[in-house]
Amino acid sequence: MDKSGAKVMPTDTPELMAQAVREAVTFLRAGELVAVPTETVYGLAANALDQRAVARIFEVKNRPPRNPIIVHVASIRMAQECVAAWPRTADLLAKAFWPGPLTLVLQKAKCIPEIVTAGGDTVGVRWPDHPVIDAVINACGFPLAAPSANVSSQLSATTAQHVQRNLGEKLQLILDGGPCPIGIESTVLDLTCDPPRVLRPGLIHESAISAVLGRTVATAQAGKHDEPLRSPGQMLRHYAPRARLFVWRGDDEKTLQILLAKHNLAAVSCHLITHVRPPTQIKFGNVMVLPRDVRAYARVLYAALHECDEACASAIIVRAPPESPEWSAIADRLARASAGEGHS
Ligand code: TXA
Ligand code: MG
Numbered sequence: 001m002d003k004s005g006a007k008v009m010p011t012d013t014p015e016l017m018a019q020a021v022r023e024a025v026t027f028l029r030a031g032e033l034v035a036v037p038t039e040t041v042y043g044l045a046a047n048a049l050d051q052r053a054v055a056r057i058f059e060v061k062n063r064p065p066r067n068p069i070i071v072h073v074a075s076i077r078m079a080q081e082c083v084a085a086w087p088r089t090a091d092l093l094a095k096a097f098w099p100g101p102l103t104l105v106l107q108k109a110k111c112i113p114e115i116v117t118a119g120g121d122t123v124g125v126r127w128p129d130h131p132v133i134d135a136v137i138n139a140c141g142f143p144l145a146a147p148s149a150n151v152s153s154q155l156s157a158t159t160a161q162h163v164q165r166n167l168g169e170k171l172q173l174i175l176d177g178g179p180c181p182i183g184i185e186s187t188v189l190d191l192t193c194d195p196p197r198v199l200r201p202g203l204i205h206e207s208a209i210s211a212v213l214g215r216t217v218a219t220a221q222a223g224k225h226d227e228p229l230r231s232p233g234q235m236l237r238h239y240a241p242r243a244r245l246f247v248w249r250g251d252d253e254k255t256l257q258i259l260l261a262k263h264n265l266a267a268v269s270c271h272l273i274t275h276v277r278p279p280t281q282i283k284f285g286n287v288m289v290l291p292r293d294v295r296a297y298a299r300v301l302y303a304a305l306h307e308c309d310e311a312c313a314s315a316i317i318v319r320a321p322p323e324s325p326e327w328s329a330i331a332d333r334l335a336r337a338s339a340g341e342g343h344s
Helices: 014-029 051-061 076-082 088-097 131-140 160-170 206-213 253-262 294-310 325-337
Strands: 007-010 034-036 043-047 102-107 122-126 173-176 187-190 197-200 244-248 270-274 286-289 315-319
Touching (some): 014 034, 160 294, 187 206, 244 253
Parallel strands (some): 034 173
Antiparallel strands (some): 187 197
């Protein structure tokens, strides 16, 4: 077999899309893995009803066996087949936000193998808003178990090239749907507890969920656990680039100098990622100014971090996002990507 990487199939004309979907379905029916785009990040997909196929996901990602995998569907009816009960809360939220970046944790149905749920009795389900995975699920006729297509605890992939670079040698097929339009992972909401609880923040914010449910939902924040982890994706160090990442909480040259000195960093080998051009003469290896709009920022953040890794930056300094609630998912990912490095 060619060891140079996986086959990457484009999907940008109807003919190419049809070919790519056909090939993916052949692989998935045979119990093989295929990397597919979703609106959030690329997923590493397997037939969710085939425990041997799902076991391959854990192997390829080096994923801890205690970390359950999200099941992707292409209709509300298909989601209902994956769960033991479909409460009114699920119905309200699915009708408001699906297809879209919201994962609902519910009691699992018998047909979902235990390996998908890491032995637990709940399953995370979501209907992604992307034509490629939607077409693949519809053509397969079965749901797809798909975690983010990256080595466990590392950065998620938002392009087919990210998947190829980081997992390509272990995969046979990647469908290229272009850059993911959302760019960070879905909101994960546990509906099996009362009140419902956000296990992982995302761009569908808790206030939007509360508005639909007509009641306030609880949140679990990285590093602020008051009970045993319900979602191992809450593990503190996660979503991390290879370079050390520091969150810069300041707005002037002096606070940047302090950060560099405190961690013994040479500016020339550091990359700075900011959403406001910094008032500084310091010569960084590179400075990237990302958009100030939260959705536009989320869309490019992981690509910027991948770029720092590819350029072999020794450290990445990211300006702290605004403190407003709409930025909470970005703040969460940066906190976990920098875990162990301390903040400044
Ligand atoms: O946007 C996304 O959610 C992407 C795309 C590919 O859909 N998927 C993704 O999967 O980020 P993964 O495996 O990297 O993260 C799934 C998160 C983890 O934090 C996991 O612990 C949590 O969802 N999760 C999955 N099933 C769960 C369950 N039954 N109970 C609690 N948490 C669950
Ligand atoms: Mg992940």
